[in-house]
Amino acid sequence: MSAWVSVWLLFLQLAAPADTLIPLDTAQLAPRQLTAEDVPNDDGSALRIQWEAPALRDPNHPLKGYLLYRKAVGEENWVQVDELGPSDLSYKDTDLKAGRAYLYRVVAVYPQLTAATELREPVRPIRQWLHRGRLSALVIFLLYSAIFFAYLQLAERDATLFIRKIPGLEAIDEAVGRSTEMGRPILYTFGMGVMTDLAVIASLAILKRVARKVAEYETDLIIPNSDPVVMSAAQEVVKEAYLEAGRPDLYDENKIFFLTSDQFGYTAGVDGIIMRERPGAIFLQGYFFAESLILAETGFSVGAIQIAGTNAVTQLPFFIAACDYTLIGEEMFAASAYLTRQPTEVASIKAEDMGKLLIAITILAGVLLETLGIHWMSKLFTLY
Numbered sequence: 001m002s003a004w005v006s007v008w009l010l011f012l013q014l015a016a017p018a019d020t021l022i023p024l025d026t027a028q029l030a031p032r033q034l035t036a037e038d039v040p041n042d043d044g045s046a047l048r049i050q051w052e053a054p055a056l057r058d059p060n061h062p063l064k065g066y067l068l069y070r071k072a073v074g075e076e077n078w079v080q081v082d083e084l085g086p087s088d089l090s091y092k093d094t095d096l097k098a099g100r101a102y103l104y105r106v107v108a109v110y111p112q113l114t115a116a117t118e119l120r121e122p123v124r125p126i127r128q129w130l131h132r133g134r135l136s137a138l139v140i141f142l143l144y145s146a147i148f149f150a151y152l153q154l155a156e157r158d159a160t161l162f163i164r165k166i167p168g169l170e171a172i173d174e175a176v177g178r179s180t181e182m183g184r185p186i187l188y189t190f191g192m193g194v195m196t197d198l199a200v201i202a203s204l205a206i207l208k209r210v211a212r213k214v215a216e217y218e219t220d221l222i223i224p225n226s227d228p229v230v231m232s233a234a235q236e237v238v239k240e241a242y243l244e245a246g247r248p249d250l251y252d253e254n255k256i257f258f259l260t261s262d263q264f265g266y267t268a269g270v271d272g273i274i275m276r277e278r279p280g281a282i283f284l285q286g287y288f289f290a291e292s293l294i295l296a297e298t299g300f301s302v303g304a305i306q307i308a309g310t311n312a313v314t315q316l317p318f319f320i321a322a323c324d325y326t327l328i329g330e331e332m333f334a335a336s337a338y339l340t341r342q343p344t345e346v347a348s349i350k351a352e353d354m355g356k357l358l359i360a361i362t363i364l365a366g367v368l369l370e371t372l373g374i375h376w377m378s379k380l381f382t383l384y
Contacts, residue, residue, distance in 0.1 A: 028056035030115035031066065031106045036123040041134075044098025044127030050090045051106050051117065061110040068093075073101040073122050098127040136380055143358070148351040155343035155350070163349060168307050168325035169206070169338050175305040176213040179280025184304075185220035186210070187279040188234075189270055189295070191310070192263055193287030195229045198333070199311045203285040204237050205336035206309070210283060211241035215250055223256040224273060226266040231258050267291035271298045284308040284323065285332070288315045296322035309335075 031051040039046040049068065057063075063086045069078040070093065081093055096102065101122035108115045155161050179186050188207060193200040207223075214221045221238065225231035235256045242251040259269045271294065274282070282299040284292070284306065292308075292315040299306045300322050308319035309327030319326045327335065337345035366377045 027115070029054045029058065029061065029108055029110065029113070031108050031117045034104065034106055034117045034119055036102070036104055036119055038123070038126045039092065041128055041131040042125075044125045045096050046092055046094045047096060047102065047123060047125050048090065048092055049104050049106070053089065054108055054115065061112065064109045064111065067107040067109060067114075069105040069107065071103045071105075073103065078105060096125045098125050100124060144351060144355050147354050148347055151350040151354075152343055152347035155346040159341055159343075161346055161350065163334070163338055163346065166327065166331050166334065166338055168309060168327045168331065169209075169335055171305070171307055171325050172206075172209055173213060175281035175283075175307060176210065176217055176219065178305060180217040180219045182280040184280035185222050185277050186214055186281045186283070187270075187274060187277070187299075187304075188221065188223045188283040188285070190225065190227070190230050190234070190286030191284065191288035191295075192226050192266065192291065193230065194227045195233060197287045199285075199287045199309070200230055202332040202335055203309070204233060205339065206283070206285050206332070207234060208237050208241045209339045211238040212245045215242045215245035215247040218247070218250060221255060222273060222277065222279070224259040224266070224270050225257065226259060226261050226263075228258050231256060263289060263291060267294050270295060274298050274302055274304075278302045279304050281305045281307070284310075284319065285327070286310065288312055288319075293318035293322060299323075 031054060033052040034049070035051070036047050036049045038044075039048050051066075054063065065086050066084040066088060068081045068084060068091055070081045071078045082091060084091065093102075093104075101124050103122050104119045106117050108117075151161075176186060188210060190200050190203055193203070195201075211221060223231075223234050223238070225234065235253050238256060239248070239251050239253070242248050260266050274295075275298065279299075279302070282295075282304045284295060284299075285308070288295075288310050289312070292310070292312075296306060296308065296319060306323035307325045307327075308323040309332045310316065310319065311329045311332060313329070316326065316328060334349050336342075337349045362377075369375070369377050
């Protein structure tokens, strides 16, 4: 009798549709070796969850993917974190609370069933105060700080600490003096720059030096602007420069005016001023676009000394070709230290130059060591 029952059960199993066959051991369909660990070098807001694929690969129940659930210790309900594909075997869970304990459950999803594995012990994300993979950045910061403070001490003791001469800044007095002798005004423009442009901020330091010389020589200074905020800043800088020169009576805010914010409308307006007023010196200091060559050519046509400066790399060739002097990029940022000789600014420039030298030496040393098959320097600067 038992033999007939066995034959009958085997017949039913073979006759059933393939998609209804259920393995006898569903535990083998669950993910294996579920672990969770803290993500290193972070603020304690992430955990890394890993698992292995199920031991059993049943063609009647192909794996569709995984569902990841999380539960904080002390809470009752599981929260679904994400839905993953069948080839995903790890997940980085973020936006967690540092120090809080969490449990995880990974559910393998099949067409007609699911099989789950839970983490046995809770795990806590831990906040690290030091990113060990960025020790090189800390070393560079400390080294640069030491160089800066060393130069700061030297600059406070010696006001004549050497800074490489910048011809464009050296020519400011010459340009203002020549314009005064010719009885012509001086024109200063920031281009199409706005107050958030670093070139415009650096240009204000140059403007102060120009305005002070203009006040001493009693020459007219015309500053058309394309941005009202830059106009207001220019008015304050020029007013302060006239006050420091002892000639506040010569200050005329009507000579510092807003023209238009349209690019070529502003260009046409400035060109018109140049052709009518025929300034003896023109300062093109700020951020420029396609209007740079138009302005420079117009200034050249009236015979003005032109001193340009910008960090817009695409416009530098036009200034170099059409102007008498050009401050190239970083020379503008060094202008304030060069003109004022303030110890903090001088120390910053000197430390920056020394930092560039050290970077160049480090690169050359690294290339040499890699060529020789020595890799410790490249590993030192690797960010994990």
